[in-house]
Amino acid sequence: MAAAQLTSVTCSVPAFEGLKSSTTSYKVSSVVVSSPFRRTLTLKSTRGLVVKSATTVAPKYTSLKPLGDRVLVKIKAAEEKSAGGILLPSTAQTKPQAGEVVAIGEGRTIGEKKVDIGVKTGTPVLYSKYSGTEVEFNGSNHLILKEDDIVGILETDDVKDLQPLNDRVLIKVEEAEETTAGGLLLTQASKEKPSIGTVIAVGPGPLNEEGVRTGVPLHPGNTVLYSKYAGNDFKGTDGSEYIALRASDVMAVLS
Structure with missing residues (x-):
């Protein structure tokens, strides 16, 4: 053998x-x-x-200027401990979705109107999980991404304070049912992912062909039904679940 x-x-x-x-x-x-x-x-x-x-920029390059409607974000370090103080291995650490804007492009032109970048340097932001290109610059991890990939501005440590950008809305997710209709207790694995929640904040809306914000047809306090697999999920400091998604991913208002 x-x-x-x-x-x-x-x-x-x-x-x-x-x-x-x-x-x-x-x-x-x-x-x-x-x-x-x-x-x-x-x-x-x-x-x-x-x-x-990631792509590493050699030390001889001391400046990085994004072009068009792109921004350069310095990535916030991943959490190395759980909420209970347990040290997390690198494989269990959540990929960061937060950072600080350190450079911006010149904006873009829509029709005959010049539209500037909607965030300034120094602004703390949340961005879509799989957006942009990672760059190691000046010894730190950065991300170059489109302005439209920025979900919103977050100036605190609690996602409930997120200020959505563009056509995005922030929704507090309704808690999953703990029992079946027949009264059987559901395990965590068998609970259905909710797709209903309450609107907490809305963005200024998308830009039309003339470069003007058109608003979104939703308001804080609306209870909505949204697409189950859309958006970016976040957990608040109180343990509540939130999701930030585009207004077009909201399918209905419930009353």
Whole structure:
């Protein structure tokens, strides 16, 4: 019968001048297979393979100016502890969705009107989870993203104080049912994700073809039904669930 033995090796890729791939190391295991016929197949070790998700800007570049309607956001560090004080491993840390605007583009032109960026440098913001391009600049992690990918301005540590931008609305999610219609207690895994909530705040609305904000057809206090898999989920300091989504993802007002 053949036997296999795994040993650990690494591979590497060279760095680049200027903009270069930032790095995360991955181990590649070597395989040794032996058989009764004394034949052995071995994958030889090489130097470390290094792959990095962010783009690193070399120290010789001291300024980064976004173009058009893009903004540069310095990413807030991920939480390293749970609310109960338990130290979280890197794999369990929530990907940050908050940061501070450190540079802005010149805006964009709609029709014949020039529209400036709606946030200023120094503004603390929340942004969509999978938006933008990560950049390591001046030793810190940043994100270059479109202004429209910014969900809202948050000047406190509680998401209920979020000021939505553009056509987005902030909704406090209705709590999931704890029991079935027949009175059976539901486990956390079997609770249906709610798609009903109360509007907490609304943005100024999208821009029309003339560059004018048109507002949204919703108001704080409205109870609404929204698309189940839209938007960005957040948890408030009191444990309540919130969601920030586009007004077009709200399907109906309940009364």
